[in-house]
Amino acid sequence: MRVRKIDVLVVGGGAAGIAAAAAAAREGADALLIERNDRLGGVLEQCIHPGFGLHRYREELTGPEFAHRLLGEFDSSGAEAVTGCTVLEVNPQGPSVVAASPKGLLKFRPKALIWATGARERPFGALRIPGARPAGIYTAGLAQRLVNIHGLLPGRKAIVLGSGDIGLIMARRLHLEGVEVVAVLELRPFPGGLMRNVVQCLEDFGIPLLLRHTVAEVHGKDRLQGVTVVEVDEEGRPLPGTERYVEVDTLVLSVGLIPENRLIEGFVPLDPLNRGPVVNARLQTEVPWLFAAGNNVAVFDLVDSVAALGARAGTFAARYARGELPEGRAVPLVRGENVLHLVPHRLVPGVPTPVYIRVPHPLPRARVSIGGVVTRNHVGVRPTEMIEVKLSGEALEELAGLPEVRVEVSPA
Amino acid sequence: MRIAVIGAGAVGALIARELTRYEADVLLFEREADVGWGVTKANSAIVHGGFHEAPDTVRARFCAPGNAMYEGLCRELDVPFRRVGAYVLAFGEEELAVLRELQAQGEENGVPGLEIHSREEVLAREPHVNPEVRAGLWSPTVGITEPWTVAIAAVENAVANGLKLHLAEEVTGIEVRAGRVQAVVTGKGRYPVDAVVNAAGLFADRIAEMAGLKEPVLFPRRGEYILLDKAASGLVRSVLFPAPTEKSKGILVLPTVDGGVLLGPTAEDLPRGAREAVETTPEGLRRVVEGARRLVPGVDLSQAIKTFAGLRPESPQEDFVVGPTVVKGFYQAAAMRSPGLTAAPAIAKWLACEVMASELSLSRRGSFNPIRKGIPRVAELSEAEWEELIRKDPRYGRIVCFCNRVTEGEIVEAIRRGARSLDGVKFRTRAGFGRCQGGFCTDRILQILARELGVEPEEVPLRDPSSPLVMGKVRP
Numbered sequence A: 001m002r003v004r005k006i007d008v009l010v011v012g013g014g015a016a017g018i019a020a021a022a023a024a025a026r027e028g029a030d031a032l033l034i035e036r037n038d039r040l041g042g043v044l045e046q047c048i049h050p051g052f053g054l055h056r057y058r059e060e061l062t063g064p065e066f067a068h069r070l071l072g073e074f075d076s077s078g079a080e081a082v083t084g085c086t087v088l089e090v091n092p093q094g095p096s097v098v099a100a101s102p103k104g105l106l107k108f109r110p111k112a113l114i115w116a117t118g119a120r121e122r123p124f125g126a127l128r129i130p131g132a133r134p135a136g137i138y139t140a141g142l143a144q145r146l147v148n149i150h151g152l153l154p155g156r157k158a159i160v161l162g163s164g165d166i167g168l169i170m171a172r173r174l175h176l177e178g179v180e181v182v183a184v185l186e187l188r189p190f191p192g193g194l195m196r197n198v199v200q201c202l203e204d205f206g207i208p209l210l211l212r213h214t215v216a217e218v219h220g221k222d223r224l225q226g227v228t229v230v231e232v233d234e235e236g237r238p239l240p241g242t243e244r245y246v247e248v249d250t251l252v253l254s255v256g257l258i259p260e261n262r263l264i265e266g267f268v269p270l271d272p273l274n275r276g277p278v279v280n281a282r283l284q285t286e287v288p289w290l291f292a293a294g295n296n297v298a299v300f301d302l303v304d305s306v307a308a309l310g311a312r313a314g315t316f317a318a319r320y321a322r323g324e325l326p327e328g329r330a331v332p333l334v335r336g337e338n339v340l341h342l343v344p345h346r347l348v349p350g351v352p353t354p355v356y357i358r359v360p361h362p363l364p365r366a367r368v369s370i371g372g373v374v375t376r377n378h379v380g381v382r383p384t385e386m387i388e389v390k391l392s393g394e395a396l397e398e399l400a401g402l403p404e405v406r407v408e409v410s411p412a
Numbered sequence B: 001m002r003i004a005v006i007g008a009g010a011v012g013a014l015i016a017r018e019l020t021r022y023e024a025d026v027l028l029f030e031r032e033a034d035v036g037w038g039v040t041k042a043n044s045a046i047v048h049g050g051f052h053e054a055p056d057t058v059r060a061r062f063c064a065p066g067n068a069m070y071e072g073l074c075r076e077l078d079v080p081f082r083r084v085g086a087y088v089l090a091f092g093e094e095e096l097a098v099l100r101e102l103q104a105q106g107e108e109n110g111v112p113g114l115e116i117h118s119r120e121e122v123l124a125r126e127p128h129v130n131p132e133v134r135a136g137l138w139s140p141t142v143g144i145t146e147p148w149t150v151a152i153a154a155v156e157n158a159v160a161n162g163l164k165l166h167l168a169e170e171v172t173g174i175e176v177r178a179g180r181v182q183a184v185v186t187g188k189g190r191y192p193v194d195a196v197v198n199a200a201g202l203f204a205d206r207i208a209e210m211a212g213l214k215e216p217v218l219f220p221r222r223g224e225y226i227l228l229d230k231a232a233s234g235l236v237r238s239v240l241f242p243a244p245t246e247k248s249k250g251i252l253v254l255p256t257v258d259g260g261v262l263l264g265p266t267a268e269d270l271p272r273g274a275r276e277a278v279e280t281t282p283e284g285l286r287r288v289v290e291g292a293r294r295l296v297p298g299v300d301l302s303q304a305i306k307t308f309a310g311l312r313p314e315s316p317q318e319d320f321v322v323g324p325t326v327v328k329g330f331y332q333a334a335a336m337r338s339p340g341l342t343a344a345p346a347i348a349k350w351l352a353c354e355v356m357a358s359e360l361s362l363s364r365r366g367s368f369n370p371i372r373k374g375i376p377r378v379a380e381l382s383e384a385e386w387e388e389l390i391r392k393d394p395r396y397g398r399i400v401c402f403c404n405r406v407t408e409g410e411i412v413e414a415i416r417r418g419a420r421s422l423d424g425v426k427f428r429t430r431a432g433f434g435r436c437q438g439g440f441c442t443d444r445i446l447q448i449l450a451r452e453l454g455v456e457p458e459e460v461p462l463r464d465p466s467s468p469l470v471m472g473k474v475r476p
């Protein structure tokens, strides 16, 4: 097996990985990006709707357009990419990475590794919904690839379970392709995706959103014939007597993304709520040579944040590879009230960073506090919209003096 | 000499394979589009020790001998098999008495190595077992396998030895004249035969009726399961049983050959007609969780990746119906409830090589080759072996199923060997069987199937033409 030495190896060619490899190369490192698909871009490739890049490019782009722009930056950076190559193992000793490709097995010995493998979809089986196992049950991302990449229609009459952004966007896509979309069901009393998507994907097309509803059973042995829809109480338990049968041949599930960290979870500490590695403001994990960026750190709403994290990870990984990243003092960020997802977990003096916060449930008015030093009032915070708080140099200096920084979102 | 075997489950497949040792035309009829999609597809996959079976039953007669044959069989057919051993766990004195009875019963059945282990010994071996456990009956010969692969491998090997496989061809009639089998009738034609083997699983009573027999009487007994991801693999090393009940061996926690953990099954009697009721139910899944947690309290349901159900072909006698019948040339391998998978090799050997060979005066062929090579599994190869494979065919370097590390090369080979559907590929390669349950690879496999078979993606089904995966193209 060939062994290749490299300064910075990036695993995963989505927005985070592309931005990371480009930034590392710009910082002077020998940078290589590995992607298992034949093309770079990750989920952007299948997101043909507009809504990308408002922050980064101040323009509303489709996913592939955003990827194209980002790849332009990548191409001029001097970084190299290998596609059709899947990373299989990360050996913390070394460190070394083993990957498989049609050219053979490849081994890399990077000085720094950037983990940018994105997120995978929670499968139907995890929901333990009773019924047989007919054809016609798809996760939203898979349905999206079938329609947008392969030009295939998953069915003729569909119901969507889960109102996350992917579910909302797929409801619209299917509707536009002539599939009858009966409804979008959401277990919780509030939608799981961005408000703008609820309006632009459902309301504009007259697709009903049924909050506090779920699928109690699937019917059909060969192809899906219908589902039993049921109302649920506050705890998500089905309310007896509210069951009704809905005839559909397709069930699309948008029931959550899981950060993809299988190959590193054995040796790097993960944040159990983010389900991604603990990272500092440099996007460095608790294993110094391992950096992480993108949806595998925590699931982000916007590709702009993902790309920004990637670039930051690339820059610091390159410095680490050069031996120019002294182990700075780190100030832990700790979760206070109403904080579900939190990135990063440590501040590093002199390294400005935004703090990303996701709340577990909606609050009509809220006060966001970062260590009491930075506070901001918000009208209407929702789990579906991440809060991004930028820390100025001054604020950072003040926070750096604290033993720990408490992040909280209190009702105001 | 022409012999028809009805049913390409583990039982029919192994019988058909034994019959290809002889000078005879062997036909295997299967109503499903692929091999091993009946009862053989959804069960606990345990190669039982034989201590659960009452000594005077046909089950007891074939279970322990079947178990003893598994190692050799799986070596010949390149099928995964691991002797992981099993515990029957006792909670309280009463159940301890049950263990002693099982031990005595097992010894009478010729089951080797049975021992009662103390609480401490049990917990040392299986640290996640409920600490309230009183004792455990240890059975070292219990194993686990991949049941559908037993059927697929046996059929591949039999075909290499001359078997004619008739898939998607349902037997609809059996002609009997003067007390002797004359022909088998299917949806596609009439086949004059000298002998018929009824290995039709859940439908064996209907086949028997076609031959004018009243036995067996069958009804389905459903078993529901929850499958946990490989991440749960440290939870148990061996098969864990509770003390058995009248109706079943209870709800178990056991490892699967590819590193997952299986919880179940329930045992629920269904009406005779409900032969396709393989749906899971809220009540059933609740029982699985409850039963599994009684043995292993730390079962983590967030690791669940799949739920499914299987139907046992149960009879009022709760025993196999095997052997010759009053109809000359009509042989039964029916009412194959648990431990039918375990007993299958022993039944096949006895029925084909003793009973049928002598009654039908079959003579041995010189050229029988017992060896079948499986599809290479890159996940199980050394780096050097894998490199070598990629050099010969670069498609073995292209990962399609990330969860189970299955390559395009393996999928193409599965199609070459007869996979015509997503499930056909899945059961032959494990692609789509892992943590993401096909979320990542379904469209990729669909494309490969369409390309290799030269068909449109709309023509590629989950299982057969009644289960299409996609229903047309996007408007141009």
Ligand SMILES: Cc1cc2nc3c(=O)[nH]c(=O)nc-3n(C[C@H](O)[C@H](O)[C@H](O)COP(=O)(O)OP(=O)(O)OC[C@H]3O[C@@H](n4cnc5c(N)ncnc54)[C@H](O)[C@@H]3O)c2cc1C
Binding pocket: A011, A012, A013, A014, A015, A016, A017, A034, A035, A036, A037, A041, A042, A043, A044, A047, A050, A051, A052, A053, A085, A086, A087, A088, A116, A117, A118, A119, A141, A144, A165, A166, A169, A260, A293, A294, A295, A296, A300, A301, A302, A303, A304, A306
């Ligand atoms: C349906 C949908 C709609 C969205 N809509 C919007 C929107 O309107 N606006 C917006 O700003 N954002 C949107 N987003 C979010 C945004 O697209 C994502 O947050 C972002 O693209 C994620 O990038 P990533 O690099 O973290 O992950 P990914 O794009 O998932 O990239 C990860 C890459 O890693 C590769 N990989 C994984 N494991 C391995 C391995 N072992 N070896 C090699 N390669 C590997 C994968 O193949 C993949 O290409 C949407 C997302 C989705 C799914």
Ligand SMILES: Cc1cc2nc3c(=O)[nH]c(=O)nc-3n(C[C@H](O)[C@H](O)[C@H](O)COP(=O)(O)OP(=O)(O)OC[C@H]3O[C@@H](n4cnc5c(N)ncnc54)[C@H](O)[C@@H]3O)c2cc1C
Binding pocket: B006, B007, B008, B009, B010, B011, B012, B013, B029, B030, B031, B032, B036, B037, B038, B039, B040, B041, B042, B043, B044, B045, B046, B047, B048, B147, B169, B170, B171, B172, B199, B200, B201, B202, B203, B204, B207, B222, B223, B224, B265, B310, B311, B312, B313, B333, B336, B337, B338, B339, B340, B341, B342, B343
């Ligand atoms: C829940 C459960 C758990 C079990 N656990 C275990 C265990 O752990 N260990 C063990 O040893 N055993 C176990 N068993 C039993 C074991 O699974 C069965 O004994 C075995 O799989 C039966 O194989 P078979 O070939 O007889 O039946 P099948 O696999 O059902 O094969 C019969 C085939 O005949 C076909 N067929 C039916 N009618 C026709 C027709 N008219 N024309 C053509 N083809 C036809 C069917 O499609 C089917 O493919 C379990 C069973 C269940 C349901």
